[in-house]
Structures are given as C-alpha cells and as structure tokens.
Amino acid sequence: MPYYSIYTAPTVFDNSGKTVPTQYGGFNLENMDSHGAWLATAMDLTRFARIYDGGTSVLTAAxxxxxxxxxxxxxxxxxxxxxxxxMVRPVTGGTGMNTWHDGSLAGTSTLLVRRYDGLAWAVLFDQRQEGSAPSYSxxxxxxxxxxxxxxxxxxxxLTSTYF
Structure with a gap:
C-alpha cells in the first residue's frame, strides 16, 4: 500500500542530496524507535491497548x-x-476515563482509543492532513x-472469526 504526502525532502539514505517524497526517505524511521517507528495493524494496536485493562504479566495494576x-x-x-x-480525559461523573494516543508522519495518521466502558479502536490512514486537506481530527x-x-x-x- 502506498503512503501519500505532498511534501518532499532530501534523502536520509545517502549523501546525494536527491529529493524524494518525504514518506519514502525524507526521515529516518528506523532511528525513531518508539517515537513514530511503530509498525502495526489496527488489530495489533487494540491488542496492545487491552493490556491496560487490568493487571497482566506485562503491567501490574499499580x-x-x-x-x-x-x-x-x-x-x-x-x-x-x-x-x-x-492522553487521559476523566469521564464526567468520575466513572472512569477515556485514554488515547494519536500520531502522524508524512504519509500516515493514526488514532488509538480506550474508552471508560471497555471499548477500544484504532484507525490508520495512509496520509495525514497536509496543506488545505480536511483534518483527520x-x-x-x-x-x-x-x-x-x-x-x-x-x-x-470474535478475533478468530474475522482475522
């Protein structure tokens, strides 16, 4: 699947100075580590979010x-x-909290949400809001x-039914 962006930048892969689409060599994704270098499906992200639903071998309740x-x-x-x-937003009435994280780089925009009622979802796009394009917010x-x-x-x- 291609990634879309209106921007270009000098390649980071060599010293040629060649101009490339930003999403295909304008930044060094491999060196970003946890700052923007996650590669995951929407299903993977929601699985990750589930570890915050209660104490597990990965995260304790504390x-x-x-x-x-x-x-x-x-x-x-x-x-x-x-x-x-x-990001954390206490839900009115003190019944819980909604938590989320979003992010984007040239060619991507994502949102992962955990709601107070146990619902979670992730949305992934192959472009982000750039220039006068509509906002993904x-x-x-x-x-x-x-x-x-x-x-x-x-x-x-129902994971095994659909994936």
Missing amino acids: SIKQAFAKPETGINGNGWYYGCGW DIDPALHTAANAVKTWPTGD
Missing part, C-alpha cells in the same frame, strides 16, 4: 494506575492531560458517536 495518574501540572483547559504515553468524535449508537455489543472475543 503501574497502570501510575500511567494514567494526573500530573501536578499540564492539565488542559478541557480537563485532559498527558499521562505516561497516553473529525474521525474521533464520529467514532464516539457511532459507538454510542450501538445498543448491544457481541460478547466474547
């Missing part, structure tokens, strides 16, 4: 609590804040609206 703890400073005007790797409220409209969800893990 480490999960610390990841979502409210910092002393840095609370956004809308009440959300950045925890340890997640509209997908977040649309997905919450769609999820809120569902009255009955299937029970159990």
Whole structure:
C-alpha cells in the first residue's frame, strides 16, 4: 500500500542530496524507535491497548494506575492531560476515563482509543492532513458517536472469526 504526502525532502539514505517524497526517505524511521517507528495493524494496536485493562504479566495494576495518574501540572483547559504515553480525559461523573494516543508522519495518521466502558479502536490512514486537506481530527468524535449508537455489543472475543 502506498503512503501519500505532498511534501518532499532530501534523502536520509545517502549523501546525494536527491529529493524524494518525504514518506519514502525524507526521515529516518528506523532511528525513531518508539517515537513514530511503530509498525502495526489496527488489530495489533487494540491488542496492545487491552493490556491496560487490568493487571497482566506485562503491567501490574499499580503501574497502570501510575500511567494514567494526573500530573501536578499540564492539565488542559478541557480537563485532559498527558499521562505516561497516553492522553487521559476523566469521564464526567468520575466513572472512569477515556485514554488515547494519536500520531502522524508524512504519509500516515493514526488514532488509538480506550474508552471508560471497555471499548477500544484504532484507525490508520495512509496520509495525514497536509496543506488545505480536511483534518483527520473529525474521525474521533464520529467514532464516539457511532459507538454510542450501538445498543448491544457481541460478547466474547470474535478475533478468530474475522482475522
């Protein structure tokens, strides 16, 4: 699948100075490590999010609590804040929290959401908002609206049925 971007940059793969599409050599993805170098499917991302649902061999309940703890400073005007790797928004009424992380580089835009009610989703795009193109930020409220409209969800893990 190709990645799309309107930008170009000098290649980082050699010293030729050749101009390339930014998403195909304008930055060194391999050296970004956890800053933008994750390669995963939407299913992989939602599996990753599930380890934060409760104590596991990977994360204890205490480490999960610390990841979502409210910092002393840095609370956004809308009440959300950045925890340890997640944006966190307490849900009105103190019934839980929504957590999410998004990101983009030339040629990609992603969003991973964990909701207070146990729902999680990931969306992946092969381009991002550049220039006068529409913003991808509209997908977040649309997905919450769609999820809120569902009255009955299937029970159990249906992964093997579809993947």
